[in-house]
Amino acid sequence: MKLVVATAAVAAALTVALPATAAPAAPNSWAKQANQVCSVWIAKAKKEFGSPVTAAQLYSFAHKAKTLEIQELAALQKIQGRTTAGTAALTAVQVDIAEIGSAIKAWDQGKPAQFVTILKRYLNDGRPKSAFAIAGAGECG
DSSP, X not given: OHHHHSOHHHHHHHOOOOOOXXXXXXXXXXXXXXXXXXXXXXXXXXXXXXXXXXXXXXXXXXXXXXXXXXXXXXXXXXXXXXXXHHHHHHHHHHHHHHHHHHHHHHHHTTOHHHHHHHHHHXXXXXXXXXXXHHTTXXXXX
C-alpha cells in the first residue's frame, strides 16, 4: 500500500533507490486472501491520497498513512493459515508502522530534518513489498 500512497510530488521530493525484490512464491490460501485484503486497502489509500501531497502536507500524510497501515495490518492478522513467510511479511509491516511513528515523533519534537530523513526511509523501504512477494501476496506491501 505504501507505494500507492506515495504520490508523485512526495516521491519526487523524497526518492532514494529501492532494494531489489525477491522472486514471488506461488500464492497459497493465505496469500490469496491477503491479496484480496490489500486490494481493498489500496483502493482506500488511492481515495485518501488521490491528490498530490505538498511538503506542507507531509506531516498530515504521515498520520494518515500510519493509520491506514495499522488498519490494514489488523485486517491481515485476522487471516487464518498464515505461512512463515506471511508472518515475516506482517513483521515487516510492523517495522514500517514503527518507522513512520518515529518520523511523526521527530516532527513533534521539533526536528523537521529528522522527520524528512525518516519519512524518506519509510517511503523507499522495499522490505514489506519484498516480504509479501516472497509470501506469494504480491498485491501487498
